[in-house]
Each structure stands twice: as C-alpha cells, then as structure tokens.
Amino acid sequence: MFAVLHLPNFALQAVLRAEPGRAAQPVALRQMDEPTVDLCTRAAQALGVRPGQSLSQAIARCPSLVVRSPRADLEREAGAAFVAVALAVCPQVELTSPGICTLDLGGLAEWRRPPALQRALGELATNGFEAGAGLAPTPLLAFYAASRAAPGEILAGTPALLAPLPLAVAGPTREQAAILHQWGIRTLGQLIALTKADVTHRLGRAGLDLWERASGGTTRPLQIQALPQTFTAHYESEHELETLEPLLFIFRRFVDRLARELRNASLAAQALELSLALADETRHDHFIRLPEPVGDAEILFRALQAYLETLRTPAAISGVHLRVVPVRSLVSQRGLFDGGLRDPHGFADTLARVMALVGSDRVGTPVTENTHRPDAFQLVAPAPSLELPSAGFLHPPRGLALLRLRPPQPATIELHQRAPAFVWTAGVQGAVAAVAGPWHASGDWWEKERRWQREEWDVELATGGLYRLARIPEGWFLEGEYD
Numbered sequence: 001m002f003a004v005l006h007l008p009n010f011a012l013q014a015v016l017r018a019e020p021g022r023a024a025q026p027v028a029l030r031q032m033d034e035p036t037v038d039l040c041t042r043a044a045q046a047l048g049v050r051p052g053q054s055l056s057q058a059i060a061r062c063p064s065l066v067v068r069s070p071r072a073d074l075e076r077e078a079g080a081a082f083v084a085v086a087l088a089v090c091p092q093v094e095l096t097s098p099g100i101c102t103l104d105l106g107g108l109a110e111w112r113r114p115p116a117l118q119r120a121l122g123e124l125a126t127n128g129f130e131a132g133a134g135l136a137p138t139p140l141l142a143f144y145a146a147s148r149a150a151p152g153e154i155l156a157g158t159p160a161l162l163a164p165l166p167l168a169v170a171g172p173t174r175e176q177a178a179i180l181h182q183w184g185i186r187t188l189g190q191l192i193a194l195t196k197a198d199v200t201h202r203l204g205r206a207g208l209d210l211w212e213r214a215s216g217g218t219t220r221p222l223q224i225q226a227l228p229q230t231f232t233a234h235y236e237s238e239h240e241l242e243t244l245e246p247l248l249f250i251f252r253r254f255v256d257r258l259a260r261e262l263r264n265a266s267l268a269a270q271a272l273e274l275s276l277a278l279a280d281e282t283r284h285d286h287f288i289r290l291p292e293p294v295g296d297a298e299i300l301f302r303a304l305q306a307y308l309e310t311l312r313t314p315a316a317i318s319g320v321h322l323r324v325v326p327v328r329s330l331v332s333q334r335g336l337f338d339g340g341l342r343d344p345h346g347f348a349d350t351l352a353r354v355m356a357l358v359g360s361d362r363v364g365t366p367v368t369e370n371t372h373r374p375d376a377f378q379l380v381a382p383a384p385s386l387e388l389p390s391a392g393f394l395h396p397p398r399g400l401a402l403l404r405l406r407p408p409q410p411a412t413i414e415l416h417q418r419a420p421a422f423v424w425t426a427g428v429q430g431a432v433a434a435v436a437g438p439w440h441a442s443g444d445w446w447e448k449e450r451r452w453q454r455e456e457w458d459v460e461l462a463t464g465g466l467y468r469l470a471r472i473p474e475g476w477f478l479e480g481e482y483d
Helices: 010-016 042-046 055-061 072-089 110-126 139-148 174-182 188-192 196-214 244-264 297-308 344-358
Strands: 002-006 027-030 037-040 066-068 093-097 100-104 132-136 154-156 232-241 267-278 283-294 317-328 365-368 377-380 402-410 412-416 419-424 429-443 452-461 466-472 475-482
Touching (some): 002 072, 027 042, 072 093, 072 110, 100 139, 244 317, 419 452
Antiparallel strands (some): 027 037, 093 100, 232 317, 365 377, 419 429, 429 452
C-alpha cells in the first residue's frame, strides 16, 4: 500500500509560508522568463486573476494584487520541512517531485495508516502548508487521489475515483489526445474500458504506457530519501528586518523543521549556532549552549527567543543562518512517577544548596582517576554546561560490554595447572570450558594504605556464560558477566 502527500502550487506555498498572513490575500507568482501569472491564491482567483494572464491584465482585475517571484532558497527550506514530516510517518519516503512525497506503507499496520497520515497533514498545516493525501495500492493511483483531495483530506484511490477524471490526467501526447478524441474518449474510465491489447495494437508501446497510467500504474521501488547528516537552516530576506516579530516567525519555521529532523534521526540538540547577516555587510555570531540535550521545538525556540529579545545590532538584519549541534539523547533510569528534569537551571541551584550542607567534596560528578586501578574515581564539581561532541561519527562501534557486579561476589575457584577449572558462587557455578589470562596489574606500591595488586581471568563456563574473575589478596571474586 502506498500513500502520497501532495502540496498543490508548491512554489507559491513555499513563498507564502515565509510571509505571515499573506496566504489569505490575493497573491500571484510570476514566471521567471516573462511577466505572466504562473500561480495565484484562491483570493486572487476570486477577484478574476487566472494563471496565464499577463501581469498587467491581472493587476487591472485586482489592483491590490501582490506579485512575488519564485525563490529557490524558500523552496529548499519548504521541501526539507515537507520531507521531515513525511519521514515521521514511515522511513520509506521518496521525494517524487517538488510538493509530492510518495510513501511505502507496507511496514505500517493497516489500522495505523489513516491516523498517521492525518497527523502528518495536521503538522503540515501547522507549518504553513495546505496539503492533501491519497492512499492506494500503487504510487500513481495514490497520486491521482491526493491531487483531488481537499486540504487536510485523505482520499482512497479506487476505480470509481479514476473513471470521471479527464484524459489529460494520464498525460497523453498531443497526437494521442487527438486520436482518442476522434474515438470519443474523454475520460480515464472510457480509456481503460478498452482492452489493453486493443490499445497496444492501435497506438503501440506508447499507447500501452498511456493505458497503464490511466488505470493507476503498477507498483515500483521507491528512491528512498536519506536522513539528513547536518541540521542547518538559511534564509536571505528580500527586505531588511528591523523588528523582532518577523525574525521570530522565521526562526519558528526553522526550529519546527529542525526539531522534526532530529526526532526522525533519534538525536537531540546540544547547542545552537546562530549567525545573522547585517545590512552593513558585517555578521553577528552567537553560540547558545543548552543545559541538556533536547529535541523539543518549544524549548529550542524559547532559547532563541530569550537571546533575541535582548539583542541589539548596529544595523538591520538581511539574512539568518541557524545550525543545530546534534548529540545522542541522554538516557538515564528514572523513578516510576518521575517525569524527568523539568528545570535544569533550578537543578543547578539545588545542587549548590546541597554542597553547602554536606560539603563540596561529597557532591559532584565522578571522574576516573589516572590509574589502572579498577573503579578508581574522584568527585569533581559538575560542569556548568555540557561539552560539545567530538567531531566524527555519533555512534562509534563498541566491543563486548562487561556488566559489573556491585559489589563483586566472593567465589571459590578450583585450579588446574594454575588456571581456573571450576567456579562456585552464590548464583553461578560450573566447569570452565575455555579460559583466557591471567592479566596482572598493580600500583601505588609506595603508599602502604593505597597499594594494590590483582590478577584477572576471563572464563567461559560449560553451562554457558562468559565471566570475569579477579584474584586479589582477599581472595577470588566474580566481577561481572560479558553481555
């Protein structure tokens, strides 16, 4: 099963979503090569403006007409926001053409498909788009349904939907259209009423392709859209920005899209890099370090708003650039009814009060000491903010994880040729099938109270399990199990 999300008049919608309140006004998008109306809003159509008219004709019918030109940067931003919303429905997404996303819903349960598409349409509406959706067994049939859907509506692609559609929907050539017109064929239903063999015999291979398009096409593999590797947004304003309101409107659009991309990639924002291009050809750069990684758009927007409300620049703003520093989300075990840390700044204040009561040496962040002694650490003062992630891959490969026991379990070990041969503990016992070691370590021999030495073995038991054994002056201990 396939679905299509369709943004009609994509180039016009990309321009309108950058100007608050403009979508309800009469607006026309002019063609780049000549002064002709290419697209227009419903308000402009109600006043007599039509695509294909010259600008002078359109303005004569609607003196209040606002004329805009297509902008590649706005279309890129709108396309990125569109794809981010589509990827939230399922990972199998193809950007078929500007304003058209095809989704393969084969991995999504049937009962979850309409609600997921409805949520996507609602999120697109929140982001300033008017979109419809189609659901059908083939991508082309889903597109036919989506192109007929009203904003916020989901249509199912069925033969009943195809039958009344005009023949031009299938994209016949001029020669094919003339021939079919002579045959009295005006709709898709009339064409597919003919057999495939008859159409192929009279119109050849091109006629067969037309018949298949008219019947809804066939399934095909999608060209899957990859998740973004960087999280940036850029905007060059045609008019200088001198007040806060339009600037916040732009950043709201940016943050909504970037937060969605982060959630799709299972990442969070650790910091924001803000760069403002000023009218005097200088730049204002600022780095906002967040108290903790976050992927919520509201929190990211509040961080930007709090800074921008106190910002004073020597000149008006002509362009903005925003970059999000991604990081893996912090995962910690919380209590059953614990909703998480709601106010990191309040937490820092509480931590300072605790230090005043119990002493700064008893509160802090554990840091490993510069020694080979296992579990050696010391407490240091918590950092005022999180460090930036190091450059490189966010998810480095790791080996086997050792699940350490706290405290280690005392063990009775039977030796054979000085190597463990049988293990007895309170929870683990069995003969040793394979052994590796020993590894000797010692240190601090010059301090009587801190000197230490140990001998470590890795053993695999015949009953299953891979374990770490340690021998210290106090005896043998089971230190952990390899995962």
